[in-house]
Amino acid sequence: MSLTFSNVHFSHQPEKVVFMSGSLMRSLGLTSRRQIQLRLGRNAISASLKPIERSGKHLYLSSGIRNSVHVPRSGPAYVHMPKDGEIQIGPVVGVLSDGPSSPSSPFGARTAYIKQLLREGNKKMYVYAFAPGDINWQRETVYAYLLSANGQFVRKTVPLPDVVYNRLPSRRTDFSPFTNQLRDRFMKRNISFFNWAFFNKADIYNQLENDVQAGRYVPETYSNPSPERIKDMLERHRFVYYKPSAGSLGNGIYRLTYQPKKGYFARYRSTGGNTLLKFPTFTSLMRLLQSRHGSGLRNYVIQQGIRLIEIDGCPIDFRFHMHKDGRNRWSTVGIGAKKAGRGSVTTHIKNGGQLMTPEQALGRTFGSKSREVLERAKQTAVTLAEAIENHHSHVLAEIGFDIGIDEDEKIWMFEANSKPGRSIFSHPSLRVEGKASVEHIFEHCLYLGGFHRGE
Ligand SMILES: Nc1ncnc2c1ncn2[C@@H]1O[C@H](COP(=O)(O)OP(=O)(O)O)[C@@H](O)[C@H]1O
Ligand SMILES: [Mg+2]
Incomplete structure (x- = not known):
C-alpha cells in the first residue's frame, strides 16, 4: 500500500465531503470510489469522495468533516490507505509532558525542545503537546498545545493520537497512579506509547549482565549490596562507584577507593561542593554512608570503577x-x-x-x-x-x-x-x-x- 505526501486544505461545505486531486486519487487507487472512511488519529468518519481539477496531490476537507474529526491544521500530511476504502491522514503524534507551567512556558525546562518538536514535526505530520490532565476520555479528545504561525502556544481540541512520545519530566509523575492509568488506556486503544517510563539502573544492569552479546560491556555490579559485598568489591577493584538506582544528574553518587596502607576514601558532591573524605576503617566509611542516606541505601548499586x-x-x-x-x-x-x-x-x-x-x-x-x-x-x-x-x-x-x-x-x-x-x-x-x-x-x-x- 503506497504512502503519499499530500497538501491538506480546508473548504467551507457543511456536508461531509472530501475532495481529492486526480493525482492523489490515482496514487491511492481510488478513482472509482464515491464513499470513503476518513481516519485521523483515533477518529473516523464516513464521507463522500469527489474529484477536483488540480495538479499535484491535494485533499480538501469540508467544515462538516473538520468539525467532527477535529483536524488540527491545514497543510502537509501523509495519506495512506490501511484498509480498502479507508483513508488515513497523519500520523497524529502527541508529545506527553508536564509543567511547571506558565502561559509562555507550559512545559518548564522542556518547553524549548517541545517547541522544536512541534515546529519540525508539523512540516510532515500532526504533532501536538499535552499534559496528563488534558485528555477527555469520554469524548476521546485532547485539549492540546499547538504553535501559531508566530511561534506562540495555542490550545485546540484534537483527536487522540496514533502515537504518544512520552517526555514526562520526573519519576514522580511518570510512576503516578494517574499516569499508569493513562498508559493503560492508550494500550487498550492500541495507541503506541514510547518510551514507557524512566529506567531503573539495577533493572538494566540485571537484564544486561546475563545477556550473551551485551553482558561484557557492563561493569561488575550488585544491587542493594551488604557491607560485606561493598568491602569485597573495594578489596578486589580498589575503586568502585556507589550510586542510587533511581538517581540522575550525579545526585547521591559516591566514588569510593581503598588504598591498603592509607585507608578508604569517599568522593562525592554535597551542598558545599565536591568533597573528599578519608576514613581509617571500612566501618567508619559505612557510618558516613548510613548517616547520609539511612534506609535509602537499599536502593543503591555497587559497581566496579572503570579507569x-x-x-x-x-x-x-x-x-x-x-x-x-x-x-x-x-x-x-x-x-x-x-x-x-x-x-x-x-x-x-x-x-x-x-x-x-x-x-x-x-x-x-x-x-x-x-x-x-x-x-x-x-x-x-x-x-x-x-x-x-x-x-x-x-x-x-x-x-x-x-x-x-x-x-x-x-x-x-x-x-x-x-x-x-x-x-x-x-x-x-x-x-x-x-x-x-x-x-x-x-x-x-x-x-x-x-x-x-x-x-
Ligand atoms: N562504574 C563507573 N566507573 C567509572 N565512572 C563511572 C561509573 N559509574 C558512573 N561513572 C561516572 O559517573 C557518571 C554518572 O553516572 P550514571 O550512572 O550515569 O548516573 P546518573 O544517573 O547520576 O547520571 C557517569 O557518566 C560516569 O562519568
Ligand atoms: Mg548518567
Whole structure:
C-alpha cells in the first residue's frame, strides 16, 4: 500500500465531503470510489469522495468533516490507505509532558525542545503537546498545545493520537497512579506509547549482565549490596562507584577507593561542593554512608570503577544518543564527549563538566586509532540498545547511553536513559545531530503509526 505526501486544505461545505486531486486519487487507487472512511488519529468518519481539477496531490476537507474529526491544521500530511476504502491522514503524534507551567512556558525546562518538536514535526505530520490532565476520555479528545504561525502556544481540541512520545519530566509523575492509568488506556486503544517510563539502573544492569552479546560491556555490579559485598568489591577493584538506582544528574553518587596502607576514601558532591573524605576503617566509611542516606541505601548499586581515558587529568565519558529509525532499526544519531570538572565524581556539565566532540576527546588518547575505536563504540551502543529492547515489554525508540572507554580501548556502559537530555546538541558541532535526532523521532512515529514507506 503506497504512502503519499499530500497538501491538506480546508473548504467551507457543511456536508461531509472530501475532495481529492486526480493525482492523489490515482496514487491511492481510488478513482472509482464515491464513499470513503476518513481516519485521523483515533477518529473516523464516513464521507463522500469527489474529484477536483488540480495538479499535484491535494485533499480538501469540508467544515462538516473538520468539525467532527477535529483536524488540527491545514497543510502537509501523509495519506495512506490501511484498509480498502479507508483513508488515513497523519500520523497524529502527541508529545506527553508536564509543567511547571506558565502561559509562555507550559512545559518548564522542556518547553524549548517541545517547541522544536512541534515546529519540525508539523512540516510532515500532526504533532501536538499535552499534559496528563488534558485528555477527555469520554469524548476521546485532547485539549492540546499547538504553535501559531508566530511561534506562540495555542490550545485546540484534537483527536487522540496514533502515537504518544512520552517526555514526562520526573519519576514522580511518570510512576503516578494517574499516569499508569493513562498508559493503560492508550494500550487498550492500541495507541503506541514510547518510551514507557524512566529506567531503573539495577533493572538494566540485571537484564544486561546475563545477556550473551551485551553482558561484557557492563561493569561488575550488585544491587542493594551488604557491607560485606561493598568491602569485597573495594578489596578486589580498589575503586568502585556507589550510586542510587533511581538517581540522575550525579545526585547521591559516591566514588569510593581503598588504598591498603592509607585507608578508604569517599568522593562525592554535597551542598558545599565536591568533597573528599578519608576514613581509617571500612566501618567508619559505612557510618558516613548510613548517616547520609539511612534506609535509602537499599536502593543503591555497587559497581566496579572503570579507569576512564583522561584529558588534563580529568576523566572523559560519552553520551551516545540512540534512535529507532523509520525501519525499526537502532542507530547512533549523536555522540557527545564529556570531560569531568576538576574534583567531580561525574562528568555532568552542571558540575563543571565540559562538552566536546568525540573526535576531540578520542584524538588525544588514541591518535590515528580513534576513528576505529569510535566505530566499535557505535556498534556496541547498537548491541546494547537491542539487548535492552529484547528485555523490555514495551515500545522503546530512544535511549541515551553513558558510555566509558578505558585506556585498553575497552568499552563500558554506565547508564541507559529512557528520557535522555539534549544538552550535547547545544555544542556547535552537534547541532546537525540534534536535528537528525528530531527527524528520527518522526520517522519512527510514521513506522509506529502504520504509515510504512515503500516495501
Ligand atoms: N562504574 C563507573 N566507573 C567509572 N565512572 C563511572 C561509573 N559509574 C558512573 N561513572 C561516572 O559517573 C557518571 C554518572 O553516572 P550514571 O550512572 O550515569 O548516573 P546518573 O544517573 O547520576 O547520571 C557517569 O557518566 C560516569 O562519568
Ligand atoms: Mg548518567
